[in-house]
Amino acid sequence: MKKLILSTALASLMALPAFMPAQAEEPTYGGNMVVTYKDDVATLDPAIGYDWQNWSMIKSVFDGLMDYEPGTTNLRPGLAESYEISEDGVTYTFKLRPGVKFHNGRELVAEDVVYSLNRVVNPATQSPGQGFFSMIEGFNEAAAGTAESLSGVSAPDAGTVVIKLSRPDATFLHVMALNFSFVVPKEVVEEAGADFGKKPVGTGAFKLTEWTLGQRLVFEKNADYWIKGVPYLDGFTVEVGQEPVVALLRAQNGEVDIPGDGIPPAKFVEVMKDPAQAAQVVEGGQLHTGYITMNVTQAPFDKVEVRRAVNMAINKDRIIQVINGRAVPATQPLPPSMPGYTQGYEGYKYDPEGAKKLLADAGYADGFETELYVMNTDPNPRIAQAIQQDLKAIGINASIKSLAQANVIEAGGAGNAPMIWSGGMAWIADFPDPANFYYPILGCAGAVEGGWNWSKYCNEELDMMAAQADSMVDPAKLDERLAKWSEIYMKVMEDAPWAPVFNEQRFTLKSARMGGDDALYVDPVSIPINYDYVYIKE
Amino acid sequence: MAAYILRRLVQSALILLGVSFITFVLLYVLPADPVRQIAGRSATAATVESIRQQLGLDKPFLVQYGNYLVNLLQGDFGRSYLQKTEVAQLLVSRLPATLILLVAAIFCELLIGLPLGIIAALNRGKTVDNGLMLTSFLTVSAPQFVVALLLLYVFAVRLGWFPIGGYGTFAHIVLPALTLGILGSGWYSRIMRSSMVDVLRADFIRTARAKGLSRSKVILGHALPNAILPIIAMIGIDIGLFMSGIVVVESVFGWPGIGQLAWQAIQRVDIPIIMGVTLVSAFGIVIGNLLADLISPLIDPRIKLR
Numbered sequence: 057m058k059k060l061i062l063s064t065a066l067a068s069l070m071a072l073p074a075f076m077p078a079q080a081e082e083p084t085y086g087g088n089m090v091v092t093y094k095d096d097v098a099t100l101d102p103a104i105g106y107d108w109q110n111w112s113m114i115k116s117v118f119d120g121l122m123d124y125e126p127g128t129t130n131l132r133p134g135l136a137e138s139y140e141i142s143e144d145g146v147t148y149t150f151k152l153r154p155g156v157k158f159h160n161g162r163e164l165v166a167e168d169v170v171y172s173l174n175r176v177v178n179p180a181t182q183s184p185g186q187g188f189f190s191m192i193e194g195f196n197e198a199a200a201g202t203a204e205s206l207s208g209v210s211a212p213d214a215g216t217v218v219i220k221l222s223r224p225d226a227t228f229l230h231v232m233a234l235n236f237s238f239v240v241p242k243e244v245v246e247e248a249g250a251d252f253g254k255k256p257v258g259t260g261a262f263k264l265t266e267w268t269l270g271q272r273l274v275f276e277k278n279a280d281y282w283i284k285g286v287p288y289l290d291g292f293t294v295e296v297g298q299e300p301v302v303a304l305l306r307a308q309n310g311e312v313d314i315p316g317d318g319i320p321p322a323k324f325v326e327v328m329k330d331p332a333q334a335a336q337v338v339e340g341g342q343l344h345t346g347y348i349t350m351n352v353t354q355a356p357f358d359k360v361e362v363r364r365a366v367n368m369a370i371n372k373d374r375i376i377q378v379i380n381g382r383a384v385p386a387t388q389p390l391p392p393s394m395p396g397y398t399q400g401y402e403g404y405k406y407d408p409e410g411a412k413k414l415l416a417d418a419g420y421a422d423g424f425e426t427e428l429y430v431m432n433t434d435p436n437p438r439i440a441q442a443i444q445q446d447l448k449a450i451g452i453n454a455s456i457k458s459l460a461q462a463n464v465i466e467a468g469g470a471g472n473a474p475m476i477w478s479g480g481m482a483w484i485a486d487f488p489d490p491a492n493f494y495y496p497i498l499g500c501a502g503a504v505e506g507g508w509n510w511s512k513y514c515n516e517e518l519d520m521m522a523a524q525a526d527s528m529v530d531p532a533k534l535d536e537r538l539a540k541w542s543e544i545y546m547k548v549m550e551d552a553p554w555a556p557v558f559n560e561q562r563f564t565l566k567s568a569r570m571g572g573d574d575a576l577y578v579d580p581v582s583i584p585i586n587y588d589y590v591y592i593k594e
Numbered sequence: 595m596a597a598y599i600l601r602r603l604v605q606s607a608l609i610l611l612g613v614s615f616i617t618f619v620l621l622y623v624l625p626a627d628p629v630r631q632i633a634g635r636s637a638t639a640a641t642v643e644s645i646r647q648q649l650g651l652d653k654p655f656l657v658q659y660g661n662y663l664v665n666l667l668q669g670d671f672g673r674s675y676l677q678k679t680e681v682a683q684l685l686v687s688r689l690p691a692t693l694i695l696l697v698a699a700i701f702c703e704l705l706i707g708l709p710l711g712i713i714a715a716l717n718r719g720k721t722v723d724n725g726l727m728l729t730s731f732l733t734v735s736a737p738q739f740v741v742a743l744l745l746l747y748v749f750a751v752r753l754g755w756f757p758i759g760g761y762g763t764f765a766h767i768v769l770p771a772l773t774l775g776i777l778g779s780g781w782y783s784r785i786m787r788s789s790m791v792d793v794l795r796a797d798f799i800r801t802a803r804a805k806g807l808s809r810s811k812v813i814l815g816h817a818l819p820n821a822i823l824p825i826i827a828m829i830g831i832d833i834g835l836f837m838s839g840i841v842v843v844e845s846v847f848g849w850p851g852i853g854q855l856a857w858q859a860i861q862r863v864d865i866p867i868i869m870g871v872t873l874v875s876a877f878g879i880v881i882g883n884l885l886a887d888l889i890s891p892l893i894d895p896r897i898k899l900r
Contacts, residue, residue: 506630
C-alpha cells in the first residue's frame with residue numbers, strides 16, 4: 057500500500073495557485089461584527105442548509121474532516137489531522153485531531169463522523185446533499201433506506217475513520233469539506249429532532265447563543281476552538297429582515313459592518329462613484345457562470361449550427377453594461393478561477409453576420425420563433441431583453457417568459473423551456489472542482505426529468521471521459537486530470553448546448569473598522585465572508 | 595344577540611374553510627414543485643421521490659387537503675418544508691410584531707384621517723375641502739415602498755430622529771406606523787367627510803343650532819358621534835387592507851411580522867408557512883369584521899343585530 061500523507065502544503069499544490077498577499081497588519085482580538093440579511097436564516101443544520109446565506113454560517117459553527125485555506129480554494133485537513141489514500145484510490149483513512157470538543161463540552165470521536173455521514177444519507181433526513189455521497193460504498197442501500205448505514209464507513213477506533221468508496225473519485229476530499237459532511241453530536245441531534253437546525257451544536261469557531269426568529273442570530277466565540285488563535289471576533293450578530301437598500305443606508309451610517317446581500321444593483325453606480333465608499337468595497341471572482349441553455353431535444357435547437365449561431369449572436373459586453381460592469385465575459389462553462397479552466401480559449405466571438413449564415417445553413421434563413429424563460433427579479437428581465445434584441449438581429453424572435461424562480465426551475469427540469477437565461481438560478485459551484493460544473497448541469501445524470509441540465513444535453517462519450525478524469529485520484533496526476541476536464545469542456549463548447557454569457561464578480565461592502573486580508577471578504581467558499589478570520593481594527 | 599353571534603361564528607368558520615381550500619388549490623396547481631425546493635439542485639430522482647412520499651405530496655389532492663384539515667383542527671399547522679421548524683412556532687414568534695403594528699397603524703390613520711375628514715366636511719366645496727380630498731386621493735394611491743423609503747431617508751438617515759428600521763422600542767414603530775397611517779388616512783378622511791356632510795344636513799343638527807348651542811358643541815357633541823359609525827365598519831375592512839399592505843412595509847422597515855414571513859415562504863414554495871399565514875390573516879379579517887359589527891349597536895342604539 058502506498059502511503060500518501062498529505063500535508064497542508066502538499067494539498068495546496070492540488071488546487072490552483074491562489075492569491076494571498078502578506079498581511080498588512082497584525083490581527084486584533086475582540087469586538088462584535090454586525091451582518092444583515094433580507095431573509096431569515098432557514099436553518100443551521102449542516103445536513104439541510106443549502107443556500108448561500110446559511111452556507112458560511114454553518115461553516116463557522118461546524119467543521120468537517122477537510123477544510124479550505126481561508127480566502128482560497130485550497131484544500132487542507134480540518135478535523136482530520138492527516139489522511140492516507142490506498143493505492144487503488146478507494147480507501148481513505150482519516151486520523152482525527154485529538155482533543156476537539158463540541159460546544160456542549162463533549163469530545164469528538166470517530167463514531168460522530170460515522171453518525172453524521174449516515175445521517176445525511178438517510179432518506180428520513182431529507183438532505184439536499186444526499187447525492188454528493190454516491191461514491192461511498194453502500195450508498196445505494198443507505199440512500200434507499202434498505203440499509204441502516206453506509207457499509208463503507210467505519211470507525212476502527214475513537215481516533216480513526218475509514219471510508220471505502222465504490223469507485224475512485226478525485227472529488228472525494230472536496231466532498232469531505234462540504235457542509236453536508238460536517239460533524240454533528242448524535243445525542244444533541246436526537247434530542248432536538250427537527251429543531252436541531254435552530255439549536256445547532258458543533259465544533260466550530262463560533263457557537264450560536266441566541267436566535268430570535270425573524271430578528272437576529274447571535275454567535276459567540278468558541279474559546280476552546282481547536283485552531284489556536286482563531287477566531288478574532290468576540291462574536292457577530294446577524295440581523296435579518298433588512299432590505300438591501302436599508303442595510304446599505306445603515307452601513308453608510310456606521311451601524312452595519314457587512315450588508316450580507318451586497319450592494320443593491322440600483323445603488324451600485326452611486327456607491328462606486330464615491331471614492332470613500334468605493335474604498336470599502338472588495339471585488340473578487342466567484343465560481344459562477346451565467347449562461348443561456350438551449351433545449352437540444354427540440355427543434356430548432358436540435359441542430360448544432362443553430363446553437364452555435366446563438367452563441368455568436370450574443371453581445372456579451374453589452375449585457376455586462378446592463379449590470380453596470382459587475383461581471384466579466386464568459387468564454388466557456390467554467391469560471392476563470394476554477395481549476396480546469398481553459399486559458400487562451402476565446403469562445404464564440406460576437407459575429408451576427410456569421411450567425412445569420414449558420415442559421416441559413418441549418419435551414420432557418422428566415423429565423424424562427426422561440427421562448428426565453430427568465431427569473432423575474434432585477435436585473436434578469438433586463439438581461440433577457442438584451443438577449444432578445446441580439447437574437448432579433450439574426451432573425452430569431454424570442455418571447456420572454458418572466459416567472460418566479462421556482463417556476464423557471466420547474467420548466468427547465470421538465471424540459472419545457474426552449475431557452476433559459478440562468479441568472480438568479482445560475483450554477484455556483486458547491487466545491488472548487490471542474491467535476492461540479494459537469495455532472496448536474498451538462499452530464500447525462502442531470503438531463504432527466506427534474507434535473508438541472510436544462511439543455512437536456514447528454515453526450516455519453518463525455519460522460520465516459522468525465523468518469524476517467526475523476527478516477528485519477530493520485531495528486532501527481534492532477535495536471536493530467538485537469539487537462540482532461542479542459543478537453544471535456546472544449547467538446548461541450550463544440551456542441552454548444554449553452555451560450556455562456558458572463559462570470560459574475562462579487563462586490564462586498566465592509567465597514568471601515570473591519571480588518572483582515574481582502575481575500576477573506578470575497579472568500580470563494582464562504583459567501584459573503586469568512587467569519588472566522590476577519591477582525592475589527594482598534 | 596347570542597344567536598346572532600353564534601350564526602356569525604359559524605359563517606366565519608365556513609369562510610375560513612373556503613379560504614383554506616382555495617389557497618390549497620392554488621398552491622397545488624402552482625407550476626412549482628416544493629419537493630424540488632427541498633431536495634435541492636443536486637438531488638437524484640430517487641431522493642426527490644423519497645421526500646415526496648415522506649411529506650405525503652404523492653397523494654391525491656383531496657387526501658392531502660383532508661390530512662391538512664385534520665391536523666389543523668388539532669392545532670397542528672405542520673412544519674416548514676425548508677426550515678423544518680413548526681409553523682405555529684414561526685407564526686407565534688411573528689404575530690406580536692404584526693399586531694402591534696396593526697394597532698399603531700390604525701391609530702395613526704384615525705389620528706390623521708378623522709380631523710382631516712371633519713375639516714373637509716365643515717368646509718364643503720371650498721378650496722380647503724378640494725385640497726384635502728386631492729391629498730387623500732394621492733395618499734391612498736401612493737406606492738408604499740416609495741413613501742416608506744422616503745420617510746426612512748428623511749427622518750432616520752438625514753435627521754436621525756428614529757432608528758433606521760428594526761424592532762424593539764417605541765422609536766422603532768413610529769415610522770412604519772406613520773407610513774401606513776399616512777397612506778391609509780385617505781380612506782378614513784373620505785368616509786368621515788361624506789358621513790359628516792350627511793349628518794350636518796340632518797334635522798337634529800339644525801335643531802341643536804337653533805337651540806343656541808355653540809358650533810364646536812354641535813360638531814363634537816352631536817354631529818361626530820352620529821357620523822363616526824361608518825368609521826367603525828371601516829376599521830373592520832381596514833384590517834384586510836392592512837394585511838395586504840403589510841408585506842412591503844414590514845420588509846422596508848425590517849419589522850419582524852408575518853408579512854415578511856409570508857414573502858419569504860412564497861419565494862421558496864414553503865407551503866405550510868404560506869397556508870399558516872393566509873389562515874391567520876383571514877382569521878384576523880373575519881374577527882375584525884365581526885367585532886366591528888358587534889360594536890356598532892353599542893354606539894348607535896338604532897342598529898339591531900339579527
